[in-house]
Amino acid sequence: MRIAVGKKIVEIDLLPILFVWLISIWALFYWQSVLDLPEGEDSAFFIGPLSQISVLFSILITADCIKFKQIVGIDQSNDQNVQKCISKSLKNRLLFIISIIVYAISLEYIGAIITSIVYAVGLSIALKTKSLWTLFGIAIFISLFIIIIFVEMLRVPLPLWGTLFS
Secondary structure (H helix, E strand, O other): OEEEEOOEEEEEOHHHHHHHHHHHHHHHHHHHHHHOOOOHHHHOOOHHHHHHHHHHHHHHHHHHOEEEEEOOOHHHHOHHHOOOOOOHHHHHHHHHHHHHHHHHHHHHHHOHHHHHHHHHHHHHHHOOOOOHHHHHHHHHHHHHHHHHHHHHHOOOOOOOOOOOOO
16 A cells, blocks of 8 residues: 655555554464453463564564655556565465464374375475485475474374364
8 A cells, every 4th residue: 555645655554564563463362362261371371472472563664564665757656666565475384384283283183194294295395306216205204203302203183184083
């Protein structure tokens, strides 16, 4: 979104601002709801600092998403010259965080084996792995690694096949 103010153009990239503030508000709401529980102080040990850090990052991202530019000529207002505040690497990081959330949610329904293989294949494709053997080898290795470490050694009750296949 662009707004002309005098001899300046204010460019605001709304999507990342809305996204980070939505996450921060959700984290703060969760933190407050945990504090209202009888054992809330002990339960909120990790979520408190995390929600505070998310608000700090929201402020920093919001400040980065608002750009002020001088109007010099006609070329300044072209869409080609508009720089987005979210770079490609930040978009990749946000997609990575979203993929971890989707992975965690799908663990319950699809199970650890299939979810880990699909996640590892997607991650390998995102990292531009060319060889199919490497792609599926890494996926199967990560899946077996998760099962051996978390299920067998640490005894974490991960659903191997999920509720969808039960």
